[in-house]
Amino acid sequence: MKKIYVSLLAIGILASCGKAQKEEATTTETESTEEVKNTLQPVNDAMMENAVIYEANIRQYSEEGSFKAFTKDIPVLKQLGVKVLWLMPIYPISTTKSKGSLGSYYAVSDYTKVNPEFGTLEDFRELVKTAHDNGIYVILDWVANHTGWDHVWLKEHPEYYTKDKEGNITHTVDTDWTDVADLNYDNTEMREQMRKDMMYWVKEEGIDGFRCDVAGMVPVDFWDKTVAELKKIKLLFMLAEGWEPELMVHAFDMGYGWDTHHKMNDIAQGKANAKEWDKRMIQIDTMYAKDDILMNFTSNHDENSWNGTVQERMGDAAAMFSALSYVAPGMPLIYSGQEYDMDKRLLFFEKDTIIKKKGKFFPLYEKLGKLKNTNPALNGGKNAASYTRIKTSDDAKILAFKREKEGNKVVFIANMTKEAVKASIEYQGKFKDYLSETEVELKVGEVHSLGAWEYKILIQE
Known part of the structure; x- marks a missing residue:
């Protein structure tokens, strides 16, 4: 059977390296890679509870678009509470059938090399070491659904690919991904080579996990076996670009909160109200196991480039939804540039540059990150804090809930409309307003x- 197509949520890669290349990397760089691997404690459940994840678009992050330029700013990410660094694909990009002048990161021509556009393997190793030295784990974007048309497998192993009725290798069916060739997961040899290529980055380069592109379009049994083998090398953090609960039974720690994101957009645009958020929370409780983690986001590389900036989609509600992504159950994501109030759609196939000028969002993310990192009431991992909806006099407009764990309590109250609202909150207690640092007392029935x-x-410790 080919792969099962469950849901098309974003975009899609693969590659191989010759034995001699792997042996050379192993024998010449053992000392430096061991240094990288031993700097940080292995991935563990505790770090997932209070982590912030950052998606790094190396090409667009700086004028240079390089590993070196990005590495300089890793201490800045630490200020934002970032504990997991997700690097968009760092591999060489195919030029055959490529889109734009630089092509897509997701049209990979070799899985075990780095894109010379970004720098050298030594530069990448320095990035990983710097991240580890700052207490940040590094995960690589992995695209197992397809490769670019320059990949060596197309010549040496055409049987690894999906073919049409005429016997021609084809791009992924029902997509416009014409710059990539679809892989055939009926081929066990291809599966094994894919697994080996992933192992290279864990074993030889000391990375801490993977974000797996369109994970729901690759058979679950491949992920289950592969992750089990990878974790024999070291413990990993695994993020699936997918919402399917079956992905998180064995292989993945976290999936995408796509429906949560869509609810945010709809509420910001007046297409839904706070009660729709309540329905989403019930849906999560029904669909997912207690130890499943969902990633909360107001943007990512797909949303920014293809569906609009946060400001376009959320307008004046952007700050409120950013805060909600931190205090709601799950793990919050910052996409490159969001911390600098980025209000442009980054080009995907061309060079573009993020303007790093601090505005409203940097200090907000800094405060939210500190609270997420330090307050158990915002734990969102495998042993997450409780979530309880608080009744108000207008639940269609006002969202109020509390998170609680180990004697710590956080209450979130938000007006989810573009008009001023008066309402009572059916809750009482004395709190500190975390953002304004003022004392607040809630009384039942008080408007x-x-x-x-x-x-x-509102925090109560």
Whole structure:
């Protein structure tokens, strides 16, 4: 049977390296890779509870678009509470059938090399070491659904690919991904080579896991076996670009909160109200196991380039939804540039540059990151803090809930409309307003006024 197509959520890679190349990397770089691997404690459940994840677009992050330029800013990411660094594909890009002048990161021509556009393997190793020295884990973007048309497998192993009725290798069916060739998961030899290529980055380069592109379009049994083999080398953090619960039974720690993201967009655009958020939380409880983690995001590389910036999609509600992504169950994501109030769609197949000028969001992410890192009431991993909806006098407009764990309590209250609202909160207690650092007392039945998209994060320790 070919692969099962469950859901098409974003975009899709693969590659191989000659035995001699792997042996050379192993024999000449053992000392430096051992240094990288031993700097940070292995991935563990505790780090997943309070982590912030950052998606790094190396090409667009700086004028240079290089590993070196990005590495300089890793201490800045630490200030934002980042604990997991997800690097968009760092591999060489195919030029055959490529899109734009630089092509897609997801049209990989070799899985075990780095894109010379970004620098050298030594530069990459320095990036990993710097991240580890700053207490940050590094995961690589892996695209197992397809390769670029320059990949050596197309010549040496055409049987690794999907073919049409005429026997021609084809791109992934029902997509416009014409710059990539679809892989055939009926071929066991291809599966094994894919597994070996992933092992290279774990064993030889000391990375801490993978973000797996369109994971739901690759058979679950491949992921289950592969991750089990990878974890014999070291413990890993695995993120699936997919919402399917079966992906997280064995292989993946975290999936995409796509429906959560869509609910945020709909509420910001007046197409839904706070009750739709409540329905989503019930859906999560029904669909997923207690130890499943979902990633919360207001943007990512797909959303930014193809569906619009945060400002385009969320407007004045952007800050409130950013805060919500931190205090709701799950792990919050920052996409490159969001910390600098980026308000442009980054080009995907061309060089573009993020302007790194601090505005409203850097200090906000800094405060949210600190709270996420340090307050158990915002734990969102395999032993997450509880989530309880708080009743208000207008649940269609006001979202109020509490998170609680180990004697710590966080209450979130937000006006999810573009108009000022007055409502009572059916809850009582004395709190500190985390953002304004003022004392707040809630009383049952007391009416509160909230401006358009206004929100409060109340803490009680």
